[in-house]
Amino acid sequence: MFRKIVIALTACLALSACNRPEDAKAPSQGVQIAGAGATFPAPLYAKWAEAQKAETGLALNYQAIGSGGGIKQIKAKTVAFGASDKPLKPEELDEAGLIQFPTVIGGVVPVVNIPGIAGGQIKLTGPQLADIYLGNTKKWNDPALVAANPGVALPDLPITVIHRSDGSGTSFLFTSYLTAVAPKWAVVGANDAVKWPTGQGGKGNDGVAGFVKQTPGSIGYVEYAFAKMNNMAHVRLQNPSGNFVEPTAGSFAAAAASADWSKAPGFYLLLLNAPGTDAWPITGATFALMHKSQPDAATGKAVLAFFDGAFRKGDEAANALAYVPLPADLKAQIRSSWSAIVGPDGKPVFTPAP
Amino acid sequence: MTADASVLIAADAPRSARGTGLDRAFEILCFTAATFLLAALGGLIVSLMIGGWPAFAHFGIGFFFSAEWDPVKEIYGAAGAVTGTLVTATLALIFALPLALGVAIFLVELCPSRLRRPIGTAVELLAGIPSIVYGMWGLFVFAPWFSKHVQMPIMMSAEPGTLWETLTTGVPNGSGILSASLILAVMILPFMAATLRELFLTIPPQVRESAYGLGSTTFEVIDKVSLPYIRTGAIGAVMLGLGRALGETMAVTFIIGNSHGFPTSMFASGSTIASTIANEFAEATGVLHTSSLIALGLVLFVITFIVLALARVLIGKQANL
Numbered sequence: 001m002f003r004k005i006v007i008a009l010t011a012c013l014a015l016s017a018c019n020r021p022e023d024a025k026a027p028s029q030g031v032q033i034a035g036a037g038a039t040f041p042a043p044l045y046a047k048w049a050e051a052q053k054a055e056t057g058l059a060l061n062y063q064a065i066g067s068g069g070g071i072k073q074i075k076a077k078t079v080a081f082g083a084s085d086k087p088l089k090p091e092e093l094d095e096a097g098l099i100q101f102p103t104v105i106g107g108v109v110p111v112v113n114i115p116g117i118a119g120g121q122i123k124l125t126g127p128q129l130a131d132i133y134l135g136n137t138k139k140w141n142d143p144a145l146v147a148a149n150p151g152v153a154l155p156d157l158p159i160t161v162i163h164r165s166d167g168s169g170t171s172f173l174f175t176s177y178l179t180a181v182a183p184k185w186a187v188v189g190a191n192d193a194v195k196w197p198t199g200q201g202g203k204g205n206d207g208v209a210g211f212v213k214q215t216p217g218s219i220g221y222v223e224y225a226f227a228k229m230n231n232m233a234h235v236r237l238q239n240p241s242g243n244f245v246e247p248t249a250g251s252f253a254a255a256a257a258s259a260d261w262s263k264a265p266g267f268y269l270l271l272l273n274a275p276g277t278d279a280w281p282i283t284g285a286t287f288a289l290m291h292k293s294q295p296d297a298a299t300g301k302a303v304l305a306f307f308d309g310a311f312r313k314g315d316e317a318a319n320a321l322a323y324v325p326l327p328a329d330l331k332a333q334i335r336s337s338w339s340a341i342v343g344p345d346g347k348p349v350f351t352p353a354p
Numbered sequence: 355m356t357a358d359a360s361v362l363i364a365a366d367a368p369r370s371a372r373g374t375g376l377d378r379a380f381e382i383l384c385f386t387a388a389t390f391l392l393a394a395l396g397g398l399i400v401s402l403m404i405g406g407w408p409a410f411a412h413f414g415i416g417f418f419f420s421a422e423w424d425p426v427k428e429i430y431g432a433a434g435a436v437t438g439t440l441v442t443a444t445l446a447l448i449f450a451l452p453l454a455l456g457v458a459i460f461l462v463e464l465c466p467s468r469l470r471r472p473i474g475t476a477v478e479l480l481a482g483i484p485s486i487v488y489g490m491w492g493l494f495v496f497a498p499w500f501s502k503h504v505q506m507p508i509m510m511s512a513e514p515g516t517l518w519e520t521l522t523t524g525v526p527n528g529s530g531i532l533s534a535s536l537i538l539a540v541m542i543l544p545f546m547a548a549t550l551r552e553l554f555l556t557i558p559p560q561v562r563e564s565a566y567g568l569g570s571t572t573f574e575v576i577d578k579v580s581l582p583y584i585r586t587g588a589i590g591a592v593m594l595g596l597g598r599a600l601g602e603t604m605a606v607t608f609i610i611g612n613s614h615g616f617p618t619s620m621f622a623s624g625s626t627i628a629s630t631i632a633n634e635f636a637e638a639t640g641v642l643h644t645s646s647l648i649a650l651g652l653v654l655f656v657i658t659f660i661v662l663a664l665a666r667v668l669i670g671k672q673a674n675l
Contacts, residue, residue, distance in 0.1 A: 066636030160525050165612030165629075167425070167637025189426035192637045200525050200623045201612030203633065210493045214501065215527035 031302045036063040037070020037083030040169055040223060041104055041286045045083075047317045048310040056309070058302055067169050067192065074098065074289045080303045082289040085169020086192060090266040097292050099341060101267050101334040102285030103307060105256045105324035107224045108174045109247040109282070111232040113212050114140055114155060119233035121152055123244040126181025126237070126273075126281065132219060133161055134184060135198035140217060155217075162211045162220035165201025167193035173284040174221050177272045181281075224252065225322035241277040248280075252324040255279035261330050267337070285326070290341055297343030304338055304350035311335075399655070406649030408641055417649065423614035425634070430646035432653050434615045438624040439657065441531060441617065442606065443599035446538035451592060454543050458550035459576055474551065480544035489608035492537040497528030497609060500536070504528075505621055524621025525611070532620040534610040538602055542595040549591035553584040586669050593665035597658055603628040627654040 035045070042064035049060035065073070067084040074082025075096050088100055110129060112122060124132075128144060131137040137145065140154045164171045175190040188194050202208035205226040212220040212232070219235070224247055227234055236244040245251045258276030259269060271283035288307065294300030311334070315325035326334070335352045343349045409417060409430060420431025461474055506526055512519040524530050557580055565579045581588075611623025612633060625633075627650045638644045 068637035068639045071639055160527070165607065165625075166633040169637075191426045193425040193634050195422075195424035195426065196613065199613070200527075200529060201633070203607050203612070207493065207608060210497075211527055211529065214498050215525060218527070 031057070031298065032059045032061060033081070033299060033302045033306065034061045034063075034079045035070075035081045035083060035288075035303075036065050036073045036079045037289075038067045038085045038169060038286055039064040040085050040106060041083060041323070044104055044314075044318055044321055044323050047321065048306070048314045051313065051317065052306060052309050056305075058306055060306060066167070068167065071289065074291070077291065077295075080290070080299050083286065084289060085284065085286045086172045087268045087270070087285075087287050088266070088289065090268055093266045093268075098289050099266070099292050099337065100287045100289045101307075101337060102326060102330070103288050103310070104318055105252055105271070105283060105285050105326060107247065107252050107255070107271075107280055107283040107324075108170055108177070108221050109224050109227040109232075110219060110221045110235040110237070111209070111212055111227055112219045112235055113216055113233065114157065115216050116155065117152065117233070119231075120236055120246055121149075122154075123149055123236045123238070126177065127184075129235075129237070130178045130182030130185045132159055133163070133178060133196075133198070134188070135161070136184075157217035160215045160218040161196075161199025162208050162215070162218050163196050163199055163201055164208055164221075165203050167191075168204075169284070169286065170205070170221065170223055173270065173272070173282055176270055177282045180272050224324075228322045237281050239277075239279050239281045240273050240275060241279075243277055245278055245280055249319065249322070249324055251278050251280035252283050253327070255281075255283035256285070256324065256330070257327045261333055267334070292340055292342065294341060294343050294349050297345070297349045300341055300343060300349035304341065304352070308335065308350070308352050399652075402648055402652040402655060406645055406652045408645035409649040412642060413646075417646075418653070421615045423630075425638075425640070425643055428640060428642050430642065432627075432646075432650055434617075435625050435627045435630045435650060436653060436657070437616055438531065438610070439600055439626040439628070439654065441624070442535045442538055442610070442626060443596055445532070445535035446542060446599045447592065447596050449536060449539035450543045450546060450595065453539075454546035454550055454595075457543075457547040458554055459580075461547075461551050462554040463572060463576060463580070474548075477544045477547050477551075481548060485541065485602060486604045488537055488541055489605035492533065492605055492609040493529075496537065497533060499528070500533055501526055501528030509621070521619045522621055523619045525623070526621075529609050529611045529623065530619075530621040531610065531617045531624045534606050534624070534626075537605050537609055538599045541602060541605060542599050545598060546591055546595040549594070550584070550588060553587045553591065554580060556587075557583050589668045590665055593661055593668075596661055600658055600661065601628055601654065602626075603632045607632050627651070627657075 042062060045060065045062045049062065052058050052060070062083075067086050070079075070082035070084050071088070073079045075098075083103075084100075088096075088098065093100060110124070114122070124145075125148065128137065128148065131144070138159060140157045140159060146154055169192060171194065172190065172192040175185070175188065175194050178185040178188075179190040188197060200211055202211045202220070205222045208220040208222055209226065209230060209232060212218045222232065226232075227247065234247055236246055238244050254276040255271045255274035258274045258279050259271050261267060261269060267287070269285075271285065273281050274283060290300070290303060311326070311331045318325045338350060338352065339348045341349055413420070413430065417430065417432055418436070419433050420429075421434035421437075422429050422431045423434060424430075457477060461470060461477075465473065505524070505528055509522050509524075509526060512522045561583065562575055562579060565575045570578070606626050607629040610625060610629055612625050612629060613623040614625055614630070617624035631647050631650055634643070635647050638647055
């Protein structure tokens with residue numbers, strides 16, 4: 001019996017030893033680039049990669065390990081590009097020798113479950129949203145909410161606050177927005193995970209959505225794409241122009257278009273409270289991170305060619321998946337920023353076609 | 355008879371050179387396997403200690419006693435998560451143990467032999483369901499049902515101002531400490547039932563049949579003969595179930611409500627060590643945040659070790675009796 005096992009093991013070892021040289025000899029089929037980071041853009045990157053693989057043979061291996069992981073991986077140089085929903089500050093970029101640029105726009109939508117009230121019926125201002133998430137506003141028929149929503153029959157129902165339990169770019173954007181609009185929110189602060197004063201945490205967008213659907217009187221927040229795909233009852237938010245806007249592809253695009261990216265070094269810009277009259281106030285981009293000096297020019301070139309191709313031909317795919325493509329002038333600014341990414345010879349690794 | 359004789363002859367025969375060579379190789383193989391495991395374990399402890407050191411150095415002993423968890427201000431304490439872990443695992447064990455015993459006894463002593471195999475296989479199959487599936491089921495199926503039929507009636511019946519009311523406050527959507535414990539109980543139940551069944555099957559038939567022969571009822575046989583016979587092994591099975599409940603991650607994360615701090619009622623949201631790590635590790639960028647999560651991992655490791663050590667002590671005591 002034992003002898004059989006030993007023979008089998010030896011055979012396995014021998015076989016695996018035989019395999020190794022074959023692997024080494026296998027021709028590399030096209031160029032492969034490795035990326036890692038945010039989960040939010042992962043479905044879109046996969047779609048873009050699929051299209052480009054068919055066209056140019058460029059293969060992308062993207063691991064959706066989370067923004068924090070993406071930042072760690074790119075700093076450790078284990079991937080060709082990192083991806084993060086939370087932009088690094090210009091000084092952090094300089095310190096690590098990184099460059100970052102937005103790749104696609106998304107946003108956060110507060111969703112509610114109030115019996116008898118449909119999506120888009122409830123209007124909220126930023127400070128009101130902050131009061132709800134601070135636990136100061138406890139019931140839906142709170143005088144402040146009733147006054148802001150004339151004609152809507154708000155029920156006498158306690159408000160249940162639902163937030164993300166996992167660290168996420170969605171929470172970062174949401175808490176950054178509350179920090180920006182409500183001085184009171186400073187006690188909590190903005191981060192991808194915070195100490196929530198009240199409420200329950202659901203894991204991921206589906207966890208939040210699950211709790212909201214099951215709890216009458218609850219309010220949560222999810223990514224725009226998720227809210228749209230799942231037809232959740234959303235809230236209309238007041239933007240700095242005083243308009244109560246709906247979360248639509250148009251209002252996210254308006255936010256992206258009205259932002260002044262040229263004055264943001266390292267594209268460090270959160271599209272919160274963008275000035276456009278139709279702009280959705282909680283909008284944000286997701287970012288790609290690369291090293292300024294590329295040890296291997298071919299890899300750097302392949303990454304930039306991937307995003308260049310995606311910017312040229314990928315808008316339709318983005319729209320189909322409920323992401324919002326970047327405006328054209330921002331794409332131009334990003335392309336010109338790529339000249340800072342150089343190979344070992346000090347020359348830019350990729351020069352986009354005009 | 356002839357077969358026995360040949361075995362005896364083979365055992366007496368001088369060992370062939372090839373045989374001893376194989377013995378030596380086998381010895382080395384086994385020794386490597388055992389030491390490799392030990393080295394991996396040691397490496398794990400050392401790396402957890404190194405990773406968690408910044409948190410221990412920064413917060414000191416207070417790390418274990420503070421329930422504050424604030425990633426913005428970079429203040430971390432393990433007490434909330436440790437409490438959540440111990441409470442959910444203990445409750446799960448309390449719910450699961452009587453059921454697991456019942457399943458095992460039914461399968462071995464009472465079940466018609468035609469049903470024995472299908473039910474036994476079904477129990478073992480339950481143990482193989484991935485925990486994420488339990489989590490999804492818990493969130494989308496169990497929680498709404500639990501809220502409507504258990505939580506709401508209890509919350510409604512509680513008189514305002516009483517201790518009972520404090521113990522039953524919470525968000526009426528079926529999530530929280532108690533729901534997480536129940537899901538955990540379902541998860542460890544098949545595992546414990548399968549182990550207990552195996553233990554019951556190790557009882558020699560003569561022992562039970564003698565008891566029956568003396569005129570014992572089925573209950574008396576189970577109570578006076580079977581249970582005492584397997585007690586030592588049963589403690590091991592229970593502790594292994596507890597170990598699984600302590601470390602369970604995904605299912606708990608979905609259903610426990612994920613709020614840091616001490617849970618104050620059975621329907622309150624809480625967190626466990628494993629759920630906190632699962633929630634925050636991927637996005638943790640700060641040194642102190644990452645380190646605190648690794649330190650939590652070390653704490654869980656220590657808790658599991660204590661549970662196993664306790665099991666050893668209990669088994670030792672039983673053996674001496």
